[in-house]
Amino acid sequence: MESIGVLLACPMNSYLEEELTKRYNLFRFWNFPDRTQFLSQHSNSIRAVVGNAFAGADAALIDALPKLEIVSSFSVGLDKIDLGKCKERGIKVTNTPDVLTDDVADLAIGLMLAVLRRIPQCDLYVRNGLWKKGDFRLTTRFSGKRVGIIGLGRIGAAVAKRAEAFDCPISYYSRTKKADSNYTYYPSVIELASNCDILVVACALTEETRHIVNREVIDALGPKGVLINIGRGPHVDEPELVKALSEGRLGGAGLDVFANEPHVPEELFKLDNVVLLPHVASGTEETRTDMANLVIGNLEAHFNGKPLLTPVV
Numbered sequence: 328m329e330s331i332g333v334l335l336a337c338p339m340n341s342y343l344e345e346e347l348t349k350r351y352n353l354f355r356f357w358n359f360p361d362r363t364q365f366l367s368q369h370s371n372s373i374r375a376v377v378g379n380a381f382a383g384a385d386a387a388l389i390d391a392l393p394k395l396e397i398v399s400s401f402s403v404g405l406d407k408i409d410l411g412k413c414k415e416r417g418i419k420v421t422n423t424p425d426v427l428t429d430d431v432a433d434l435a436i437g438l439m440l441a442v443l444r445r446i447p448q449c450d451l452y453v454r455n456g457l458w459k460k461g462d463f464r465l466t467t468r469f470s471g472k473r474v475g476i477i478g479l480g481r482i483g484a485a486v487a488k489r490a491e492a493f494d495c496p497i498s499y500y501s502r503t504k505k506a507d508s509n510y511t512y513y514p515s516v517i518e519l520a521s522n523c524d525i526l527v528v529a530c531a532l533t534e535e536t537r538h539i540v541n542r543e544v545i546d547a548l549g550p551k552g553v554l555i556n557i558g559r560g561p562h563v564d565e566p567e568l569v570k571a572l573s574e575g576r577l578g579g580a581g582l583d584v585f586a587n588e589p590h591v592p593e594e595l596f597k598l599d600n601v602v603l604l605p606h607v608a609s610g611t612e613e614t615r616t617d618m619a620n621l622v623i624g625n626l627e628a629h630f631n632g633k634p635l636l637t638p639v640v
């Protein structure tokens with residue numbers, strides 16, 4: 328399959344890159360600063376794009392690749408891919424569901440504990456020698472807190488399962504009530520936020536869910552409430568979040584994702600009630616290898632005329 332051209336949208340995983348290089352004629356998009364020139368030279372040989380949460384295949388890129396057959400994403404999220412355009416053109420799309428669910432849900436619980444029990448601050452307290460001067464201040468219990476989840480898909484359900492083990496009552500918002508769930512359903516995010524202590528964003532990013540956490544929702548969560556975002560930055564109105572945290576209208580936040588990664592609003596650095604992570608929820612050796620194997624498996628299935636492993640479109 329040496330002659331099949333595959334475009335890797337941005338650097339994402341060295342094992343994936345090696346395996347793709349063994350199998351395909353791999354173009355690393357970031358090595359070509361003049362993209363117009365690159366596309367005019369190579370567009371006819373590219374039959375697959377591999378993207379991730381940061382760079383995928385937008386309408387312009389799809390339009391520029393007349394031979395594109397498949398977009399295989401190294402992510403479960405599909406927000407960087409123009410799915411409508413892919414459908415129109417008959418381009419297949421795959422992602423990496425399931426393999427990352429446990430890690431992302433683990434990290435969501437980690438963020439809840441980190442924010443409420445102030446784990447990063449405690450660590451700094453010891454490192455900075457402050458313990459010798461006195462005990463760390465009291466924090467807030469996590470067990471038993473009411474956890475509200477936006478989006479009860481694979482990841483949302485895995486967060487719920489873990490939070491249940493901490494005796495947390497679970498409620499959720501989704502477009503429709505899940506017939507097979509015993510958790511409390513709220514038909515609006517405002518109602519969910521008004522009735523929980525910790526609000527978790529775990530839904531897909533679409534036009535409907537962009538800014539699903541807005542000022543009203545933040546105010547409904549309130550000065551004792553905590554927001555956990557393991558979805559996408561644009562799920563949250565970030566300037567409103569920063570304002571609410573700074574003004575004490577929101578109790579705290581644990582954020583793995585931001586509106587304009589890797590840029591994080593600097594106002595957040597000064598705040599003691601936030602824990603900030605560099606989009607690492609799926610970032611374990613084990614999961615990233617599984618994700619890479621899914622990307623490769625999907626490409627191989629496609630180019631060998633076999634059923635895709637995790638088709639989206």
Ligand code: 8YV
Binds near residue numbers: 607
């Ligand atoms: C990754 C993600 O951080 O799966 C997703 O949607 O956001 C993450 O797993 C990313 O795609 C890895 O580069």
